[in-house]
Amino acid sequence: MIGHTPRRTTSLSLLLVVLAALALSGCGGDRAAAEGEDPKQVDSTALPEVGKCRNLTHEDVAKAYNFDEYVACDEPHNAETFGAGPLPDEFEDAEYGDEKVNEWAFSQCRKLLEKYVGSDQSLLMRSMLSHVYFGPSEKAWEEGARWIRCDVVGGGQQGAEYVDLPTTTRNLLKVKKVEDIEDRWMVCAKGKTVDSPKVPCSEDHKMRAVTTIKLGEPGTKFLGVAESKKKASQFCRGSVSAWLGYPESFEYGYTWFGEKEWKAGNRWAVCWAVTEE
Template sequence: MAHPRSRARPGTSRRALLAPALLLAALLTGCGGAAGDGGGDVDEAAADSVETPELGACRVLTPEDVARPSDATEVVDCAEPHTAETFAVGDLPDELHDEAWDSPELGKFAYGTCGEAFQSFLGVDESRVMRSVVSWAWFRPSEQAWADGARWYRCDAVGGGEASASYVELPRTARGMLRGAPEDRWTVCADGETVAEADKVPCTEPHTWRAVTTIKVGEPADAWPGERLVEVTSRDFCSSSVGAWLNYPLDYEFGWTAFGEGQWEAGNRRSICWARTDR
């Protein structure tokens, strides 16, 4: 329930049900396309390598690169402009070694493994990560390397999210970059009449909405509670939380981003709350 001195204008609370179907499909199964056929030059020697990738390597990746299941973009010096940094690598667990190269089970493993490592790498919790303009992508070996026995994974921090048309340059290292009060250039806002229809932008750019908090709508072991319960829980919490963030004005507008069953099955248990504001 909202604070007694605050209320959302009737009919102006914003529902933001961003269906991340394409993101989830890429996460769980990967999309087609040649490895590395995107932003940077392709390292032909690494394209079908069975060797585990280098931890801490930097690359110039694009959204097109991230949409592919495998990547062989050349490594660049991290002192040079780059949009991606490898923050975790390792071998897939034994129980996944006999899975198909494009098995959704690999994506489920990556969701938990890369997601937890990403929070540790940036030095923040899941809520802060979801309200930033940086995200992570994971890559598996090429189909040929998989056939040759490669069973590694690679997690990269990237300067953008699933809605980004292009990525921004990262610092020399992204490690710890969101600790404390992160700069507005790394915080996500939205510019549009509704959150669902708005372009997601860094908060240094003109905007009408800011992601101010998140709500945990379930525990890891919980079964999918249904879209209606997730929506109502998200709406009620965001109404109160955004009112508090705005210091309890008499009238305000708020929105929320609630994710669907597919994201729940992949491991996400949070919704995002948005405040209508230009600050």
């Protein structure tokens, strides 16, 4: 569940690599850069550079824009810009913070991240990787800036704390079998409830995200809270039982998402098995 505000990338063809080529030289803003910010990025109307790395906090991610200084990608970092591009023409006259821009950005960055890390949505939701998105400052927006920046972060998915990423996350999840992915990139829970802190599965844990269920197709209306929970619970009970090898007794949990995420294209629920493996 990503929380923040707008801006976008050209259709899905905004493709990963285009980015660096599209990056323009920044134009500095009027306000002074805050500690940790790059003055050249503040209030810039230029398209962000792709392939840049940063160290972001949860406070950073909660904001609509971000101008943090870059760090070398071969040094410790927890965020990598994997996409950037202009908003479609339909948002040219949109107000700053328009919710439709938000929904568009959430959906486009999510789809692009799947391609970038070599995954599908089901696997991505069970991993430690998630996307966040940023747009220009309000001043830059007023000056005509219309773009979105997509970052992959090492955490955030299911509420996990951020962890360091490799030099690049490109194709990090592209494997023949899920079992081939290192446990440090899969998400687990420390306790026996889905609300407990999330950690990489390489750390001590009591639950693991093992399967997912798609609750609706594009165009399907939100099922509502009660129906979403019912459908997720029924599926996860059978799915987790199968994953555990059909034991006589077992414990399981599930995570479902609300109407806001549904409208942005996230129509999935995640199934959790109580296991220390």
